[in-house]
Amino acid sequence: MTIPRRGTWLLVIAGAGGGIWLGIRLFGWLSGTG
Amino acid sequence: MRAADRSGSDPRLTDAIGLALAVAAMAACVTLVFLGMRAVMDVGGACADGGPYVSAQPCPDGVAAAMFLGIFGLFGSGALVWRYGSRIGEPFESLPFLAWPALFCSLGWNFLEYGLFAPPEGAGIVWSWLIPGILFELMGLVPLWGWIVAMRYARSAGSAGSAGSAGSAAGTVAKPLPGPRQPTRPPRPSTVAAAPAARKPTTAREAALSGLAASFGAAATLTAAQAKLGGGRAGADDLEGGPAAALVDRLEKLAHLREEGLLEDREYEAAKSVVLHELDALA
Numbered sequence A: 001m002t003i004p005r006r007g008t009w010l011l012v013i014a015g016a017g018g019g020i021w022l023g024i025r026l027f028g029w030l031s032g033t034g
Numbered sequence B: 001m002r003a004a005d006r007s008g009s010d011p012r013l014t015d016a017i018g019l020a021l022a023v024a025a026m027a028a029c030v031t032l033v034f035l036g037m038r039a040v041m042d043v044g045g046a047c048a049d050g051g052p053y054v055s056a057q058p059c060p061d062g063v064a065a066a067m068f069l070g071i072f073g074l075f076g077s078g079a080l081v082w083r084y085g086s087r088i089g090e091p092f093e094s095l096p097f098l099a100w101p102a103l104f105c106s107l108g109w110n111f112l113e114y115g116l117f118a119p120p121e122g123a124g125i126v127w128s129w130l131i132p133g134i135l136f137e138l139m140g141l142v143p144l145w146g147w148i149v150a151m152r153y154a155r156s157a158g159s160a161g162s163a164g165s166a167g168s169a170a171g172t173v174a175k176p177l178p179g180p181r182q183p184t185r186p187p188r189p190s191t192v193a194a195a196p197a198a199r200k201p202t203t204a205r206e207a208a209l210s211g212l213a214a215s216f217g218a219a220a221t222l223t224a225a226q227a228k229l230g231g232g233r234a235g236a237d238d239l240e241g242g243p244a245a246a247l248v249d250r251l252e253k254l255a256h257l258r259e260e261g262l263l264e265d266r267e268y269e270a271a272k273s274v275v276l277h278e279l280d281a282l283a
Helices: A005-031 B002-006 B013-042 B063-088 B092-117 B127-170 B204-230 B236-240 B243-260 B265-282
Strands: none
Touching (some): A005 B013, A005 B092, B092 B127
8 A cells, every 4th residue: 555755745744743742742752840 | 774775765663762862862862961961060170089089069969970971872772773764765864973973963952151241250251161062063064064065965966866767767867966076087099990191199099990900991092903914813822812811901900909998898899890791802
């Protein structure tokens, strides 16, 4: 099963955004503030 | 490599999902380092934990773990991004490179913000943070600019290549690629026939060809004279001396020139056919 390259870009951008959110949550958990 | 095969085609869904997850991990690592740095800058820009000494400024909670995870996680997640990106092809293959400008630009922003926009109370502009901020931004933006230029170049090269193949079919001329201009190759000197009278030979190859052509002219003249005097009669005796022997000598010279690389195969075959034609005329 394949996905168009435009869809791949959307996945990558969504992944980057989700990664930033994950990093914020992870740091809050590590520092005990989140 | 699979990237070359799959570049330009639609990627597999599993590869795209793997790439997105790897990019998420990479972004999370950059975020951890970014937030860890801000936490340290909040306590003055330096801290220490552990060891036999009592630290004047202990690190905020979670900073050590965040830095450890962020820095080492960048290497691992970058490798994953490259792995899945290489299965898809450019520009996804080079996405790990973006971790560098992302890291340095974000950390540089911390320096700029704390040194210029939100310095510690009563500190004014903190030059010791402003200068590394500018340096970090340059270290991030200059490679980012290079990456963008490289991607645009690769994209134009790819489209020009496909346009070239399509354009040739349609009878159009493809736009040449940007890049260093190729020197125009001078036309090659023509082979046996044109070398002697055209100009003075300048290379060993041209000199050899010129001499060979002159010999051919002499042999042809002898052949014509003998045909005129003898009525075209030729026998085995002629091969031991005279025009036929001269032509055989030309064949040997041709073979020798080809062995030395002064004649290409195509030129050798052309010249040899001339000699054989002369030999046929003698017979």
